[in-house]
Amino acid sequence: MNSKSSTIEVGADGVAVITIINPPVNSLSLDVLYSLEKKLEEGLRRDDVKAIVVIGYQGNFSSGFHISSFDDLQQGKVAQPKPGYVSVDILTDTVEAARKPLVAAIDGYALGGGLEIAMCCHARISTPNAQLGLPELHLGIIPGFGGTQRLPRLVGLAKSLEMLLTAKLVKGEEALDLGLVDAIVSSHQLLDTARKWALDIWERKRPWIPTLHRNDKIESIGEAKEMLKFARAQAIKQAPNIYHPLAYIDVIEEGVVSGPRAGLIKEYETFEVLLRSDTCKALVHIFFAQRGTTKVPGVTDMGLVPRQVKKVAIVGGGLMGSGIATALLLSNYPVILKEVNDKFLEAGIDRVKANLQRRVNKGKLSEDKFEKALSLFKGTLDYESFRDVDMVIEAVTEDVPLKQQIFIDLEKFCSQHCILASNTSTIDLNLIGEKTKSQDRIIGAHFFSPAHVMPLMEIVRTQQTSPQVIVDLLDVGKKIKKTPVVVRNCTGFAVNRMFFPYTQAALLLVEHGTDIYCIDRAFTKFGMPMGPFRLCDLIGISVAMESMPDRTYKSMLIPLLQGNKRLGETTQRGFYIYDKRRKAKPDPEIKKYIEKARENSGVNIDPKLEKLSDKDIVEMILFPVVNEACRLLAKGIVVKASDLDIASVMGTGFPPYRGGIIYWADTLGSKYICSRLDDWARMYGNFFNPCAYLADKAASGVPLSVTMDPTKSRL
Ligand SMILES: C[C@H](O)CC(=O)SCCNC(=O)CCNC(=O)[C@H](O)C(C)(C)COP(=O)(O)OP(=O)(O)OC[C@H]1O[C@@H](n2cnc3c(N)ncnc32)[C@H](O)[C@@H]1OP(=O)(O)O
Numbered sequence: 001m002n003s004k005s006s007t008i009e010v011g012a013d014g015v016a017v018i019t020i021i022n023p024p025v026n027s028l029s030l031d032v033l034y035s036l037e038k039k040l041e042e043g044l045r046r047d048d049v050k051a052i053v054v055i056g057y058q059g060n061f062s063s064g065f066h067i068s069s070f071d072d073l074q075q076g077k078v079a080q081p082k083p084g085y086v087s088v089d090i091l092t093d094t095v096e097a098a099r100k101p102l103v104a105a106i107d108g109y110a111l112g113g114g115l116e117i118a119m120c121c122h123a124r125i126s127t128p129n130a131q132l133g134l135p136e137l138h139l140g141i142i143p144g145f146g147g148t149q150r151l152p153r154l155v156g157l158a159k160s161l162e163m164l165l166t167a168k169l170v171k172g173e174e175a176l177d178l179g180l181v182d183a184i185v186s187s188h189q190l191l192d193t194a195r196k197w198a199l200d201i202w203e204r205k206r207p208w209i210p211t212l213h214r215n216d217k218i219e220s221i222g223e224a225k226e227m228l229k230f231a232r233a234q235a236i237k238q239a240p241n242i243y244h245p246l247a248y249i250d251v252i253e254e255g256v257v258s259g260p261r262a263g264l265i266k267e268y269e270t271f272e273v274l275l276r277s278d279t280c281k282a283l284v285h286i287f288f289a290q291r292g293t294t295k296v297p298g299v300t301d302m303g304l305v306p307r308q309v310k311k312v313a314i315v316g317g318g319l320m321g322s323g324i325a326t327a328l329l330l331s332n333y334p335v336i337l338k339e340v341n342d343k344f345l346e347a348g349i350d351r352v353k354a355n356l357q358r359r360v361n362k363g364k365l366s367e368d369k370f371e372k373a374l375s376l377f378k379g380t381l382d383y384e385s386f387r388d389v390d391m392v393i394e395a396v397t398e399d400v401p402l403k404q405q406i407f408i409d410l411e412k413f414c415s416q417h418c419i420l421a422s423n424t425s426t427i428d429l430n431l432i433g434e435k436t437k438s439q440d441r442i443i444g445a446h447f448f449s450p451a452h453v454m455p456l457m458e459i460v461r462t463q464q465t466s467p468q469v470i471v472d473l474l475d476v477g478k479k480i481k482k483t484p485v486v487v488r489n490c491t492g493f494a495v496n497r498m499f500f501p502y503t504q505a506a507l508l509l510v511e512h513g514t515d516i517y518c519i520d521r522a523f524t525k526f527g528m529p530m531g532p533f534r535l536c537d538l539i540g541i542s543v544a545m546e547s548m549p550d551r552t553y554k555s556m557l558i559p560l561l562q563g564n565k566r567l568g569e570t571t572q573r574g575f576y577i578y579d580k581r582r583k584a585k586p587d588p589e590i591k592k593y594i595e596k597a598r599e600n601s602g603v604n605i606d607p608k609l610e611k612l613s614d615k616d617i618v619e620m621i622l623f624p625v626v627n628e629a630c631r632l633l634a635k636g637i638v639v640k641a642s643d644l645d646i647a648s649v650m651g652t653g654f655p656p657y658r659g660g661i662i663y664w665a666d667t668l669g670s671k672y673i674c675s676r677l678d679d680w681a682r683m684y685g686n687f688f689n690p691c692a693y694l695a696d697k698a699a700s701g702v703p704l705s706v707t708m709d710p711t712k713s714r715l
Contacts, residue, residue, distance in 0.1 A: 005035040008042055014050035015195045016043040020114075021057040022066070028113045029066035030078060036117075037090050044098050051198035052098075054121060055105040055191060056114070061130070064112020067139065070284050074276050084268040087145045091120045092264065096210045101201035105194035106130045107187050111169070116145035119154065119211050122201055124181040125194045126172045132180060133169035139287060140280035140657060142247050144271035149212060149255045149263040154180050156217040157224055157252070161231050164248050179217060212260045224256045241527050242657050244274050278667070282659030286649060289642035289660065294474055296486045296639060299467040306475030307417070307468070309390040313338060315406055317348015317379075320423055321395035323451030326355040329373040330365075330452065331480045336389065337379050345379045352377060355452055383413035391419040391476065393445050398424060403432045411436045419469050421445040425496055429462050429489050439464035443473055446493060447482075448651060449539075456650035457482040462489045485647050488637045494644060495651035497632060498661065500552075501624035501687075502652070506532040507555035508687060509620060511597055513605035514612055516575055517586045519621070522614040527655030532621065534584060535653075537574035540567060551628075553687045556597035564593075620680065623673050626665040626704070627691055633662075633707050634693035641705035666703045674698035 003023060010016045018039045020026045028036075043052045056062050072078040095102060095117075104110070104118035106126040115132050118124050126132070134147045142148055143164075152160040155178040162168060175181040185193045200206045219227065228249050235245040247270050255263020274280055294300060312328050313336040314321045325335045329352070337352070339345035356373055359365035365373075378385070386392065392414060394406050403422065410420050420442050422432050433442040444460025457477050461470055470486060477484040487493045492500060510516055520531025530538070561567075561574065568574035569582055576584035598604070612620070629644045638644055645660020658664045665673055674695055680688035690698070697704050 004029055004031045006032060006039045008039040010043075010046065010049055011195070013195060013199060014048060015198055016046070016049040016052045017191065017195070018043060018052060018054050019057050020054070020062050020117075022062075023057060025060045025063035025109055026056045026114070027063045027066040028117075029069055030080070032066070033086060037094075040090070040095060044094070044100055049100065051100055051195075051202045052102045053105050053191065053194045053198055054102060054117065055194070056108065056110075059187065060108030061104065061106045061110035061118065062114025063109045064114045064116075064136075065144070067284055067287060070139075070275065070280070074281065083272050084265065087268050088264055091117065091145055092212065096120045096122075096212060101198050101208055103194045103198040103201070105190045106132065106181065107190055112136055112143065112147075113145045116143055116147045116150070119150040119180075120146065122208055122210070123183075123197050123206070124175075125183045125185060125190060125197055126175055126181040127187050127190055128172040128184055129187075130172045130175070130181075131169045132171075132175050133167065134164055135167035135169065137165065137167040137245065137248070138283060140242070140244050140277060140283040141274040142244060142251060142267065142271055144268055144275075146212070146264055146267065148248060148251045148267050149260045151180075152252060152255070153211055153214045153218050153260070154178070157219050157227050157256075161227065161249075161252070164252075165231065165235065165245055212264075218256065221256060225253070228253050228256075239527075240525075241655070242279055244277070244279060247274060279657045282657050282663060285642070285659045285663055286645065286656045289645050289663075290483055292640065292642055293483055293485050293646055294478070296470065296474075299470050299486070300474070302467055304468050304471045306471050307390070309333070309419070309472060309476050311336070311389045311391075312476075313386050313389040313392045315392060315394045315410075316396035317344060317351065318395065318397070319351070319449055320447060320451055321393075322348050322351035322355065323449060323453075324393055324395055324423065324445075324447055325352050325377070326452035327447075327480045327482070329356070329376055330359075332372070332376065333476075333480075334376040335378070336385050337377070338383070338386075339379065339381065341381065345381060349377070349379050355450075383409055386410070386413045386418075387415065389414060389418060391421060391472075393421045393423055395423040398426055400427055400431055403427065404435050407433050407436050407438070407442070411438050417441075419443060419472055421473065423447055426492065428491075429460055433462075440466040441469050443469050444487075444489070444493070445473060446495075448495070454650070455481070455483050456495070456647065457484045458493045458495060458647070458651075459484045459486045460489055460493055461486060483646060483650055485638065485643045487643075488635075490632075490635065490637050494632055494638055494647040497637075498625050498628055498644070498648060499652055501628045502621060503532050503536060504553040504555065504687070505621040505624045507557055508553045508684065509609055509612070509617070510594060511555060511557060511601060511603045512684070513607070513610035514617065516590060516594075518612075519617055522617040523621075525614055526618050527658060529653045533575035537568035537576055537578075537584065540570070551624075551687055551689070553685075554601075556600040557593060560593050560597055560600075566593075619676060622661070622664075623677055623680075624688060625661060626673055627677060627688075627694055629661050629665075630693040630697075630704060631691050633704070634691065639707075641707060662705050666705055670694060670697040670704050671701065 005021050007019045008016050022032050043049050073080055102121040104121040104124045107130050110118050110132045134143050136143050172184045176184050201208050232249050251267045251270055254266040311334045314325045315338045317337050317339045325337050328335050337348050339348050356370050360370050392410055425446055429444050433439050443465050446458035448454035448456050459473050474484055516533050520533050523531035565571050566573040572578045577587040641662040645663050648654035648661035649656045674690045677688045677690040
């Protein structure tokens with residue numbers, strides 16, 4: 001059997017079973033599609049075949065078009081079928097219009113092109129655990145095999161808009177309620193039921209209506225137009241910089257107004273354009289970069305098998321500790337939470353309960369699962385119950401002697417195989433473990449607040465951390481649905497290292513005359529969820545990199561604000577003022593603080609910086625971030641540039657459709673970035689000095705993402 005193909009097997013009942021094969025998730029490469037086309041034609045031609053069942057190999061229907069082929073198609077490296085060939089010629093005019101019924105038997109994933117093939121069939125049978133959806137939005141494209149026309153005809157416009165514009169997947173039961181599938185059966189009954197269903201259609205015992213011609217679910221033109229108008233306004237509001245959400249609406253509208261055939265044509269024409277867009281290229285980069293974070297040379301390529309972590313203990317029930325405990329409980333890990341006294345323990349337990357309860361209130365967790373999570377959760381005031389845990393995550397305040405003592409105690413009480421992790425965001429892990437002999441099993445598990453919500457986890461390894469422990473933590477990370485980025489031990493790791501220059505550059509601009517609120521606006525226009533000052537108010541002002549005085553801009557504004565208890569949202573005042581509903585409003589009073597800060601630091605207003613364009617604001621603040629990211633690459637803190645792209649997107653809110661910090665920088669070119677930093681360094685000081693890595697890349701014209709041997713770094 002070719003691992004990228006499809007097979008056909010005709011049974012004595014006259015049903016041909018066509019299996020899509022491309023493990024692990026049966027994505028549709030051009031090879032697979034061509035093979036599928038041949039098998040479909042064979043099934044339709046053969047006299048001994050009455051009906052056809054389409055199924056995916058080993059429990060997954062298909063995860064859709066093969067995303068790795070996008071690059072080849074974009075660059076014209078492969079001969080591709082004429083536009084619309086798959087969508088119209090094959091799926092619509094051959095499969096859907098066939099004189100033999102086809103039934104899709106869906107288990108596992110039926111996504112993108114996979115679900116589109118299933119929707120062309122005359123019925124769909126699914127298992128309860130199957131996941132169905134059209135997640136093309138995340139790739140900067142629209143479906144290209146008829147999904148924008150068939151989904152609304154199966155589930156109605158409102159639901160299809162929701163599924164398409166949020167890339168939402170639905171499970172078997174919901175798919176049945178919606179009308180996306182026709183029956184739900186267990187995995188072991190799937191094939192038999194689908195065969196029987198196909199024969200029933202052939203014998204006219206069940207309806208045989210092509211999906212494209214169904215009109216029982218789709219709204220009238222008038223109603224549809226209203227709904228699409230609303231959806232269009234929402235899409236513009238939510239993502240003004242990107243076009244493809246609007247393309248969904250335009251293409252659906254064409255189908256509603258001019259008929260599904262016209263909709264299909266507009267769909268594939270639009271698909272072809274979007275496939276070649278910068279947004280698609282950046283989002284596909286993010287797709288693979290995200291999956292690439294778990295591939296760490298010298299660690300994950302050594303054939304190590306993750307050991308099973310059955311029970312976890314958390315030390316410290318504050319905001320971070322309780323968030324981490326929540327994340328673990330939600331993935332069914334038994335968790336012990338340790339605190340120093342009854343009062344703190346109770347508060348920690350209450351935080352965890354409140355986190356879980358909020359999920360129940362939002363409909364994201366059933367009462368049963370809430371009870372199950374709580375039954376796995378225990379509090380303690382000593383280390384006695386730590387003897388059988390497989391992993392401990394320390395999450396106490398950033399206090400070196402305290403953490404050192406905790407690790408001494410952990411070494412005493414935990415078994416020898418137990419992973420000893422710290423959630424520190426600033427302290428050297430070697431220092432934390434200095435007083436133990438367990439350096440090989442000490443590792444950083446740096447979560448971002450709120451830990452049960454934020455998707456990123458930095459896994460920090462020291463020179464001594466064993467690869468086995470890294471592999472174990474990567475596995476736990478996957479199970480609790482975090483995207484891990486493995487970093488080496490250094491000040492601030494990857495995310496905070498990039499975050500420091502971000503806030504400092506913003507403060508430098510303000511002290512030289514740029515308006516705070518103009519800066520924040522420029523960043524929301526750029527695509528960040530909020531600007532640097534609004535973010536500072538939300539998370540509290542970050543500690544400067546004292547250990548790097550050569551590139552620390554010492555703002556006088558921060559101490560002034562802190563001195564007046566303007567600490568951000570928590571005190572209802574910071575760079576903004578906040579009402580009771582935490583809505584931010586610019587505060588004219590802030591001017592007084594800025595003037596005082598200028599006076600204290602002896603900085604004058606620079607007329608050029610007073611009226612910077614949005615583009616210049618973004619560059620003056622983000623190029624120092626790029627510069628710091630280059631230092632991380634030069635030092636080998638991360639193994640590949642794409643890890644920083646993921647860290648920036650998931651840790652700092654960098655817009656994914658710009659591909660992450662280094663990807664974005666490479667679209668502008670290192671030469672341009674370096675020359676601008678050089679200019680600013682001359683005008684505003686060392687803070688902007690380009691590092692050797694960046695300067696080298698600029699001189700040689702090599703993209704920043706091409707990493708060099710860290711041992712040769714001049715940093
Ligand atoms: C014309 C059409 O309308 C256009 C399309 O169909 S575009 C494609 C639409 N489909 C998608 O966007 C689905 C993308 N895939 C996913 O979301 C997830 O992979 C999944 C939910 C299917 C599975 O998730 P999970 O179990 O966590 O496994 P995950 O690690 O992501 O995937 C397993 C492997 O399959 C690969 N893969 C998954 N779907 C793929 C696809 N559509 N194309 C190419 N590779 C794919 C992954 O890159 C990964 O490869 P690796 O092991 O070398 O890193």
